[in-house]
Amino acid sequence: MIKNHPDADLLAEYTAGVMALAPTISVTTHLQFCNSCKSTVKALEELGGEMLEQADAVPVSDDLLEQIFACVEEDETSEDSLLTRPTTIDEVASSIPAYLQKFLPEGKLHWKFLSPSVKVAPISVGETVHELALHKIKVGGKVPEHNHLGKEITVVLKGSFSDEDGVYQRGDFMVREAGEIHQPIAATHEECICLSVLAAPFKLTGLKRWLNPFLSFSPS
Amino acid sequence: MKISFDSRKPATLMNERLEWDSYLEKVGLYKDKAAFAAVFKHFSPLLKSFLMKSGGQDSASVEELVQETWIKVWRKAPHFSSKQGSASTWIYTIARNTRIDAIRTQVRQNPDRLNAEDIYADYPTEAPHTSLVQLRNKRFVSEELRKLPAEQAEVLALMYFRGKSGQQVADTLNLPLGTVKSRIRLALAKMKLALPGSIAERQTGATEND
Numbered sequence: 001m002i003k004n005h006p007d008a009d010l011l012a013e014y015t016a017g018v019m020a021l022a023p024t025i026s027v028t029t030h031l032q033f034c035n036s037c038k039s040t041v042k043a044l045e046e047l048g049g050e051m052l053e054q055a056d057a058v059p060v061s062d063d064l065l066e067q068i069f070a071c072v073e074e075d076e077t078s079e080d081s082l083l084t085r086p087t088t089i090d091e092v093a094s095s096i097p098a099y100l101q102k103f104l105p106e107g108k109l110h111w112k113f114l115s116p117s118v119k120v121a122p123i124s125v126g127e128t129v130h131e132l133a134l135h136k137i138k139v140g141g142k143v144p145e146h147n148h149l150g151k152e153i154t155v156v157l158k159g160s161f162s163d164e165d166g167v168y169q170r171g172d173f174m175v176r177e178a179g180e181i182h183q184p185i186a187a188t189h190e191e192c193i194c195l196s197v198l199a200a201p202f203k204l205t206g207l208k209r210w211l212n213p214f215l216s217f218s219p220s
Numbered sequence: 221m222k223i224s225f226d227s228r229k230p231a232t233l234m235n236e237r238l239e240w241d242s243y244l245e246k247v248g249l250y251k252d253k254a255a256f257a258a259v260f261k262h263f264s265p266l267l268k269s270f271l272m273k274s275g276g277q278d279s280a281s282v283e284e285l286v287q288e289t290w291i292k293v294w295r296k297a298p299h300f301s302s303k304q305g306s307a308s309t310w311i312y313t314i315a316r317n318t319r320i321d322a323i324r325t326q327v328r329q330n331p332d333r334l335n336a337e338d339i340y341a342d343y344p345t346e347a348p349h350t351s352l353v354q355l356r357n358k359r360f361v362s363e364e365l366r367k368l369p370a371e372q373a374e375v376l377a378l379m380y381f382r383g384k385s386g387q388q389v390a391d392t393l394n395l396p397l398g399t400v401k402s403r404i405r406l407a408l409a410k411m412k413l414a415l416p417g418s419i420a421e422r423q424t425g426a427t428e429n430d
Binding site: 007008009011012013016017018019021024025028040042043044045046047048049050051052053054055056057058059060061064065067068069071072098099102103125 | 237253257260261263264265266267268269270272283286287290291294295305306307308309310311312313315316317319320324334336338339340341357358361362365366376377379380381383384385386388400401404405408409411413414
């Protein structure tokens with residue numbers, strides 16, 4: 001059961017379409033697991049529709065309708081293009097959302113070692129404010145204690161992990177504010193894979209500080 | 221600041237709204253041009269208003285976005301189902317996606333690789349509401365939206381219509397981010413759009429970001 005959800009105001013930003021790309025992807029990822037937030041988003045879209053209904057009307061050009069009919073007659077053949085899911089070899093890659101696979105070169109994730117128990121696969125979605133990546137923590141593995149310089153969103157895709165505040169399972173959505181220090185540990189029976197979105201690189205506290213250069217990967 | 225949606229505007233009759241739904245279904249089923257024209261006539265001036273406020277472009281380029289929205293509506297109409305939501309909601313999401321893609325094209329952020337539509341996939345809820353329940357909800361939201369305190373309506377308008385993030389709304393109104401967040405939550409709770417439980421529970425978190 002999912003216990004950690006995006007706040008209502010975050011879902012409103014999502015529905016209004018005012019979020020940057022990477023955080024938008026993190027919310028969509030959560031929605032794939034969470035019916036409760038899905039219906040909240042539906043309701044918030046209804047609010048959008050209602051606000052549209054209550055907008056003050058601005059007249060459009062007289063020939064706009066004709067132009068539209070001319071456009072749609074021209075390409076009667078073109079159906080709206082459905083997203084083609086690339087064939088993926090990577091087992092993890094095939095379990096991530098279809099639209100994310102578009103960003104994987106040859107349908108593969110490129111895992112880099114971050115520490116003995118943590119691997120990271122950065123995914124460049126072409127925005128510069130946030131870094132999006134998958135993190136894989138091996139069975140029972142510990143993530144070095146780290147301090148967030150910027151806000152971090154994490155969505156659990158597989159397995160579970162815990163930290164000082166609780167246990168997080170598949171579908172859970174967490175936001176860590178800048179300045180929060182934590183040390184996640186994967187469950188002991190299964191590896192854990194998370195999607196994470198960082199607003200700014202985070203730095204390590206404690207002994208493993210030297211790992212920092214590896215953590216501050218930047219999107220290409 | 222002027223509120224972007226006109227709360228004094230008389231409510232569109234609810235049975236009239238059901239008409240848009242059935243017109244749109246006809247467009248999907250039979251490519252019915254007369255039905256399309258009726259939906260077009262009602263929503264185009266509203267769409268123009270919506271897209272103008274968020275983009276701030278000149279009238280011609282806003283109409284291009286309106287046109288783009290309608291072309292998508294025509295093409296995607298076979299996927300519209302009034303069981304999943306009303307015409308206005310569906311058209312809103314298409315216009316929003318059109319706006320997002322237009323902005324991303326402007327800033328050259330992978331415009332060819334990913335459309336807003338890919339990300340905001342359709343999320344059919346588990347059990348579709350009956351049209352009666354839907355209509356009742358819609359009427360409730362419609363009425364409550366009109367009754368919102370100006371300060372809450374303003375925040376929603378800036379976000380939904382002008383395309384501002386919570387932080388940008390805070391900057392525009394010169395308010396702490398936490399205040400903007402709690403106004404949104406209060407408004408949503410009033411319209412029963414988000415679970416009040418989860419809101420109360422997170423109320424304390426709201427002020428932490430001030």
